[in-house]
Amino acid sequence: MKSASLKKYCWVLLLLLLTVPAWADRNPLLDTTNGAKYTYEGVAADLDTLPGAPKLPYSTSILGKALFNMLSYDHNVISVSYSGNDTNRIPNFVFGGISNDKTADATHNTITLTGGIVDRLFIGGFAYPDSAGSVSSNCVTVKGGRVGIVPATGDDAGYVIGGMSRGAGAADGNTVTVTAGTIGRWVNGGLSTTGRSNYNDVTVSGNVQIGTGTGSQGVEGGIRAQADNPPTGNHVIIGAGAVIGSRDVADTTTDAGWWQWSKVIGGYGSASGAVDNTVEIKGGTINVRVLGGEGDGAGDVTGNRVTVTGGTTIKAAAIASADTYAGIAGGSAVNGNASDNVVDIQVAATEITTNKIYGGEAKAASKIASGNRVTLWGKENKPIKIKPVPAAESSLDIAGGVAATGGTAQNNTVGIYGAVEFEGEVNLYGGKVGNNGSPDGNRLVLALNDKSLLPLKVNTLAGFAS
Numbered sequence: 421m422k423s424a425s426l427k428k429y430c431w432v433l434l435l436l437l438l439t440v441p442a443w444a445d446r447n448p449l450l451d452t453t454n455g456a457k458y459t460y461e462g463v464a465a466d467l468d469t470l471p472g473a474p475k476l477p478y479s480t481s482i483l484g485k486a487l488f489n490m491l492s493y494d495h496n497v498i499s500v501s502y503s504g505n506d507t508n509r510i511p512n513f514v515f516g517g518i519s520n521d522k523t524a525d526a527t528h529n530t531i532t533l534t535g536g537i538v539d540r541l542f543i544g545g546f547a548y549p550d551s552a553g554s555v556s557s558n559c560v561t562v563k564g565g566r567v568g569i570v571p572a573t574g575d576d577a578g579y580v581i582g583g584m585s586r587g588a589g590a591a592d593g594n595t596v597t598v599t600a601g602t603i604g605r606w607v608n609g610g611l612s613t614t615g616r617s618n619y620n621d622v623t624v625s626g627n628v629q630i631g632t633g634t635g636s637q638g639v640e641g642g643i644r645a646q647a648d649n650p651p652t653g654n655h656v657i658i659g660a661g662a663v664i665g666s667r668d669v670a671d672t673t674t675d676a677g678w679w680q681w682s683k684v685i686g687g688y689g690s691a692s693g694a695v696d697n698t699v700e701i702k703g704g705t706i707n708v709r710v711l712g713g714e715g716d717g718a719g720d721v722t723g724n725r726v727t728v729t730g731g732t733t734i735k736a737a738a739i740a741s742a743d744t745y746a747g748i749a750g751g752s753a754v755n756g757n758a759s760d761n762v763v764d765i766q767v768a769a770t771e772i773t774t775n776k777i778y779g780g781e782a783k784a785a786s787k788i789a790s791g792n793r794v795t796l797w798g799k800e801n802k803p804i805k806i807k808p809v810p811a812a813e814s815s816l817d818i819a820g821g822v823a824a825t826g827g828t829a830q831n832n833t834v835g836i837y838g839a840v841e842f843e844g845e846v847n848l849y850g851g852k853v854g855n856n857g858s859p860d861g862n863r864l865v866l867a868l869n870d871k872s873l874l875p876l877k878v879n880t881l882a883g884f885a886s
Contacts, residue, residue, distance in 0.1 A: 460510070462502030462536060493519045493553070494527045494545070501534040504565055509537035516544045516560075519553040519589075526583070527557045533601065534563045540578060542567045544594060547585040549613070555583030556592040556610070561599075568604020571633035571666075578604030578632075581611060582620055590616040591642070598662075599626040604633065608640045609654060617642035617687070618652045625659025625704070631666040636681035638708045639664060641697055644689045650719050651687030652695045658684060658704045660730065665707030680745050682708040686724060693719025693756050702730035709736045709745065712761060714752045721753035721761065721780065728765040736774040747774030749781055750792060758782040758789045758821065766797040771805045774816065779832060781822040789821035789851070793833045796840050800869060803839035808846075815845035817852075820862060825854035835865040 496516050502508070516529025526545035533542060544558025560582050568578015580603055582594025591610030598607055607630060609620025620642045624630065631637030641654025658664065664684055684706060686697030694713030701710070713724030726748060728734075736747030746752060751761030761780035765772075780792030796818075798804040808816040821832030829851030836848070851862030 457497045459499040498531045502536045504537035513541035519547040525554040530559045532561045536565045543581045545583040547589045549586040552588045560596045564600045566602045581608045585612040588614045596622045598624045611643040613645040623657045628662045638683045641686045650692040654687040654697045660703030662704035685711045687713045689715040691717040696723040698725045701728045705733045712750045716754045720756040721751040724751040725762045746776035746778045749778040751780040760791045763794045777818045779820045786826040789823040792821035797837045798839035807843035819849040819852045823853045830860040833863045
C-alpha cells in the first residue's frame with residue numbers, strides 16, 4: 421500500500437531524472453553566481469533542446485524540450501508568459517533550480533506561469549536522490565495558463581510543486597500560489613523522500629481548475645514519503661472560485677481508488693504520522709476528500725485541523741469498497757493514535773455531501789482516539805446543509821473521535837449549534853469504537869435553533885461501541 425500511495429502521488433514522473441544529462445551545459449541559464457533570470461515568451465528555440473534523450477517509460481514522446489537551470493542551483497527567477505496552444509507548449513517541465521550535488525541546495529528559486537502550457541511538471545526546486553541538499557524557500561506562482569495534458573490520464577499529467585527532494589533534503593517553507601489556470605493533477609507545497617516537509621504554504625483561489633482526468637488529484641501542503649519526521653505545520657487555503665476535483669459525487673459507483681487518493685490535505689506522511697497541519701476553506705467547490713493531516717505509518721496524527729470559514733460546496737464522498745475512508749477528517753491515523761484533531765465548520769451557505777465527518781480517527785486495532793472534535797455552527801436563515809452520498813442505504817456518520825477494534829475513544833466531542841439541515845439517515849457520536857473497544861468521557865452537544873432540520877431517522881450517542 422505504501423508503494424502504491426507513492427505512485428499515486430508525485431514522483432513516478434521523476435524516475436527519468438536519476439542521472440545528470442550530458443547536455444546540461446546547453447541550458448540557456450548560465451549565471452552561476454547570483455542565480456539566473458529568464459523569461460520564456462513562447463519561442464521554441466529558447467527552450468533547451470535535448471537531442472537523443474531517452475524515451476519516457478510512460479509515453480512515446482521524447483524528452484525533447486524543457487526549461488531549467490542546473491548550473492545555478494538557487495535564487496533563479498524564471499517566468500513563462502505567452503499564449504499557449506497545442507502546437508506551442510513546453511512538452512515536459514519547468515524547474516527553478518535542480519541540485520545534483522550531494523550537499524548543494526536548490527532554494528529561493530522563483531518561478532511564475534502567467535500564460536502558456538507546461539505538459540508535466542512546474543517545480544520551484546528539485547534535488548536528485550543522491551543529494552542531501554535542501555529544496556526549501558522556493559516560491560511558485562501560477563496566474564494563468566495550464567500545467568498538464570488535458571485530459572490528464574494516468575501519471576502523464578500536470579504537477580505544481582514548491583520544493584521536491586528525492587533524497588534526504590528538507591522541503592520546508594515553500595510557497596505555492598495558484599490564482600488562475602488549469603492544473604492536471606496535483607498542487608503541492610513541499611515533498612521529501614527521507615527529509616523534512618514542514619511549514620509549507622499553499623493557496624488556491626480564483627478561476628482555477630485542479631484535476632482534469634481520471635487520475636488522482638488534489639492539493640497538498642506537505643508530504644513526507646518515508647521513515648520518521650512527520651509533516652508538520654503545513655497550511656493549505658482554498659478560496660472562492662477554485663474547483664478541486666474533476667468528478668462529481670454521483671460517480672460513487674466506480675473507481676474506489678480515485679475517491680481514496682484524491683484529496684485536499686494539509687500534511688501527509690506515507691510512513692509516518694502528521695502533526696499540526698491545517699486546511700482552511702474560504703470558498704470554492706471541492707469534489708474530493710478533505711483532511712487536515714493523515715499518516716499511513718506508525719506515527720501519531722496530532723493537532724491537525726480542517727476549518728471552513730467561507731460559503732462553499734464540498735462533495736467528499738467514497739463508494740462502498742472505499743467506505744472506510746472518511747470524506748472529511750481533521751486527522752486520520754492508519755497505524756498510530758489520533759489526538760486533538762479538529763473539524764470546524766462555522767459558516768452559512770455551505771453544502772456538504774459526504775459519508776463521514778470525523779474529528780480524528782485511529783484506524784488500527786487497539787489504538788487511541790482522544791481529544792478530537794467536530795463543530796458545526798450554522799447561521800440563522802442560512803443553515804449548513806449536510807447530506808449523505810447518493811447511494812442505496814447510505815447514511816452519514818459524524819463523530820468526534822473514532823477508534824477501531826479493541827481501541828479507545830476518549831474525551832472526544834461533537835457540537836452542533838445554530839441552523840443545520842440534515843438529509844437522510846444521520847448518526848451522531850461523541851466517540852465511536854469497534855468491537856471490544858472502550859468509549860470513555862465523550863460528549864455530544866446539540867443546540868439547534870428552529871431553523872434547523874433533522875431527518876426522520878437520526879441516531880445520537882455520546883459514546884458508541886459496535
